[in-house]
Amino acid sequence: MAPWNESTRRYFLKASGIGLGTLVLGCPSNRKPKSKISGQQDGGETTTARFDAGNSQTSQVINDAGGEQATNHGDDAGPEDLIDCEQTANDIEGPFYRPNVPVRSELDLYGDAGTELTLSGRVLDLDCNPIPNAVVDIWHADPTDVPVADLVDSDSVDYDNTSSEMRYRGQTATDAEGRYSFHTKKPGWYLNGGTFRPMHIHVKVWVGDNLKLTSQLYFAGDPYISGDPWASLDRAVVLSADGPGAEKGTFNFVIS
Numbered sequence: 001m002a003p004w005n006e007s008t009r010r011y012f013l014k015a016s017g018i019g020l021g022t023l024v025l026g027c028p029s030n031r032k033p034k035s036k037i038s039g040q041q042d043g044g045e046t047t048t049a050r051f052d053a054g055n056s057q058t059s060q061v062i063n064d065a066g067g068e069q070a071t072n073h074g075d076d077a078g079p080e081d082l083i084d085c086e087q088t089a090n091d092i093e094g095p096f097y098r099p100n101v102p103v104r105s106e107l108d109l110y111g112d113a114g115t116e117l118t119l120s121g122r123v124l125d126l127d128c129n130p131i132p133n134a135v136v137d138i139w140h141a142d143p144t145d146v147p148v149a150d151l152v153d154s155d156s157v158d159y160d161n162t163s164s165e166m167r168y169r170g171q172t173a174t175d176a177e178g179r180y181s182f183h184t185k186k187p188g189w190y191l192n193g194g195t196f197r198p199m200h201i202h203v204k205v206w207v208g209d210n211l212k213l214t215s216q217l218y219f220a221g222d223p224y225i226s227g228d229p230w231a232s233l234d235r236a237v238v239l240s241a242d243g244p245g246a247e248k249g250t251f252n253f254v255i256s
Helices: none
Strands: 047-053 056-062 116-124 135-139 169-173 179-185 201-207 210-219 246-250
Touching: 135 179, 169 179
Parallel strands: 116 246
Antiparallel strands: 047 056, 116 179, 135 169, 135 201, 201 210
């Protein structure tokens, strides 16, 4: 596993010119374990994010994620519901991380078979305050349309570790309410030794140039979670139908 170092940092430049030093991410002494966050919509405003990816600077306009509320376990919650702001657990990075991925939230770009997936949520601090301009970086294996009951060794999928396309890899910044959203395909299962790993999505979260979280998300009901040495039900996203051949789920990342 390659250590995270200077060469893999993302530098976020706020379009408003406000310094990232104004964000307070610590846990004050009067922190409450549960809090309410507002369900007020921002009228579909967009945020422009810019990332230093070597010698060139890339910008992206990030659309409002729809204002959906969720606990950090992926359960739906309305504006008046309590949000459980327990810190999201770290998980292994794995051997397939690539730095300087494209700034994009649309990853379903390749016409592959499989189930469409919209993953959205918020980045919050330990007091349930949204963190704007946090950078959420995800990567995952290729999708598959093979049912789990029909899996054989040859159905194991791969990551794109070398191509310039950087398939199923992307990063986006949270909006003013801490929201992020990705549209992709559900990743497939792949072999870890003699057994399949559960479907999962790798995640890193930065605030400024500080790496705050390296983790993995799983999916509720996956039959391989119980036998996996890393998978956790605390990070298993509950999915629901989102039209023909499509599903959606929410997950809030809580960082200190």
